Amino acid sequence: MLANYIKIAWKVLLRHPFYTFITLFGISLTLTVLMLLTSFLDHLIGAHYPETKRNRTLYIERIVMQDSARQSMMSNSMSFKFLTDYAKTVKAAERVTIFSYFNGSNAYVGSRKIKLNITFSDADFWRVSDFKFIEGKPYNEQNIANGDYVAVITDDFKKHYFANSDEPVIGKNVEIESINYKVIGVVKGSPITRPFTHADVYFPYTAPKSNYQNSGMVGNFIAMVLAKDPSELKAVQSEFQSNIAKIPLPGNQGGFKYNILEVRSDPYLINFLTAILHGGPGLRNIFYGVIGFVMLMVMGLPAINLVNLNVGRILERSSEIGVRKAFGAPVKTLMWQFIVENIFITFIGGGIALILTYILIQIINTSGWIAYADLTINFKVFLVSIVVCLVFGLLSGVLPALRMSKLSIIDALKS
Amino acid sequence: MIKLQNVEKIYRTSSIETLALNNINLNVKKGEFVSIMGPSGCGKSTLLNIIGLLDAPSKGIIELDGQKVETYHDKAIAPLRNKMLGFIFQSFHLINDLSVIDNVEIPLLYRSTTARQRRELAEEALEKVGLSNRMKHFPKQLSGGQKQRVAIARAIVGKPEIILADEPTGNLDSAMGNEIINILQSLNENGATIVMVTHDDAMAKRTHRLIRLFDGTQVL
DSSP states (O other), rough: OOHHHHHHHHHHHHHHHHHHHHHHHHHHHHHHHHHHHHHHHHHHHHHTTOTTGGEEEEEOOEEEEETTTTEEEEEBBBHHHHHHTTTOOOEEEEEEEEEOOOEEEEETTTEEEEEEEEEOOOETHHHHHHOEEEOOOOOHHHHHHHHEEEEEEHHHHHHHSSEEEEEEOOOOOOEETTEEEEEEEEEOOOOTSSSTTTOOOEEEETTTTTTTTTOSBSSSEEEEEEESSSSGGGHHHHHHHHHHHTTTTSSEEETESEEEEEEEOOOOHHHHHHHHHHHHHHHHHHHHHHHHHHHHHIHHHHHHHHHHHHHHHHTTTTTHHHHHHTTTTTHHHHHHHHHHHHHHHHHHHHHHHHHHHHHHHHHHHHHHHSTTTTOOOOOOHHHHHHHHHHHHHHHHHHHHHHHHHOOOOHHHHHE | EEEEEEEEEEEESSSSSSEEEEEEEEOOTTOOOEEEESSTTTTHHHHHHEEETTOOEEEEEEEETTEOOOOOOOHHHHHHHHHEEEEEEETTTTTSSOOOOOOOHHHHHTSSSSSSHHHHHHHHHHHHTOOGTTTTOGGGOOHHHHHHHHHHHHHHTOOOSEEEEEEEETTTTTHHHHHHHHHHHHHHHHHHHHEOOOSSSSHHTTTEEEEEEEETEEEE
């Protein structure tokens, strides 16, 4: 029976090439946008280079202090000391790295200014992340203890900074903000869409201007906590929370008196969404509103259009519907036939969309619009695309099928 | 085999009420070949549609093979139509996108049969109407007579007890029309009960019994 349905669907497609072109163009364009979005979301939140261990990593990004009435709030990244005391001491963790957010800086080659991003980190940063060293090695605890002026740079920065980028640069100096650092490693860079690991130059936290000595709880450092296994994330979280609970309340931070203190250690996605979801009902509503609007525009409107086209196409086949009903086809079976046909057509559109998405992804990855972009169509993206195709096929097929089911046999045969 | 008691069919619009069939009482025995005649608009096709459960009567009782039709709900009558009835239409109503054999298989799609069984039964039906050599053709590649033979094959493939033909020769020349009646007669000789609507006296004379309608009323 399925073969019969598909045969018909195929013939219907061939019957009106222009109509088919319009339908498939609409479907494939919609699905291409959805697949690209899925791929981009996967790029943002999936476990990719150099954060390949995201499935067992917790992110500690901000400390939130509030008064007892929750009227005033202070939210910031943390001091190196705070994270050393409360995060680095989590025993259940395999490793904890403390590092700064990337900051903008400048370097000069002759009179040419190079804008770059810099990060200060401890040695564990290279163990928690999975950077690929093209040259040299990362700085270690010894470099940090010695206060060495060393740096790990990205291949992209190397290309911009050194005249002959084909030559090894280990041992050469880079001058950033009028300070000379010796290059001890060159890594393949991390895209800006992975802000925890993105930078052009990485320094030990003991390098100048890191402000790691700041006292108090707030500063410009954050942490990644690597659990031994994804199943141990809860235990790590709970140990960290018990550490935080030891901080005496109420307290005073730079004149701000607080009674409530919150420091979360969350997996990447939750951490990513926390800022939005904990941003109060206004921000949350805007977030859901935007998601709803995007879904409506990207999926709803094309589906409504397709419904319209499909109704016309189905009514054109009313004689066939009449014959099938006359020979005993139950309404349910006929509805199923039209839904299957629609899903089949959607899947053809999905196939075209997959090819288009692949081409676009290659263009994005090689264009340099996002440095180190590594968008892919992996199994997860493909699976989501299949589900999207199914939902889209169902959305645009059910209504016309319902309309068809209401046709009386006599009227269908007469038309 | 087919029993109609006091059947009435009224078509209603917001302002007009039309009596299409009035107090029809009919009894067609198993193995009978009956023709229905009458002027245009007298209710012939309406009667055939009601017998074929394609339309519901406004009043009256219908029995098929001793089974009273109690409800016209799709779930109840779709299997009845599928198993007991075979339809032949004046304008063939073949699906142009499907090959001859796929068209013939249609009634079997709605039963629990395997693809192989369907193919075998469809081949057998096409053989009966002399079209085994046209199985892979598409309707557009066939003449009117051949199309109607495909339609007959489709009507008989499920081995229904009743065949309902609505002016099966109406769109054909007399030679082809004769060919179709010959096939129907041979099916009838093999046990099928046939009710045929026709305008053609010569065709009607070849059936066992003639029913005449005039303005929705049975006059013969």
